[in-house]
Amino acid sequence: MNTTATKISRELGWKPAETFETGIRKTVQWYLDNQAWVKNVTSGVYKMWINIQGSYVVDGVLMGYKSLISNEEQIFKRCARF
Numbered sequence: 450m451n452t453t454a455t456k457i458s459r460e461l462g463w464k465p466a467e468t469f470e471t472g473i474r475k476t477v478q479w480y481l482d483n484q485a486w487v488k489n490v491t492s493g494v495y496k497m498w499i500n501i502q503g504s505y506v507v508d509g510v511l512m513g514y515k516s517l518i519s520n521e522e523q524i525f526k527r528c529a530r531f
Contacts, residue, residue, distance in 0.1 A: 458464050467475065480487055489495050 454465070465472075
């Protein structure tokens with residue numbers, strides 16, 4: 450354990466449930482087991498979904514609330530009709 454972790458353990462009585470080694474193994478395995486999620490997040494689909502959540506519709510056209518958006522998002526917002 451490093452000095453900070455030792456101090457936390459001593460003063461608060463807290464100990465980590467995982468070591469760095471077991472934690473990193475579990476994290477890597479989670480990403481390997483959830484590759485579809487990783488693909489969606491890294492492909493830009495997730496970013497587009499987040500932007501849509503804060504959008505609004507004017508005359509049937511999806512409008513964004515952010516002033517700085519990529520060309521791809523501008524095209525998507527111009528084409529999206531409800």
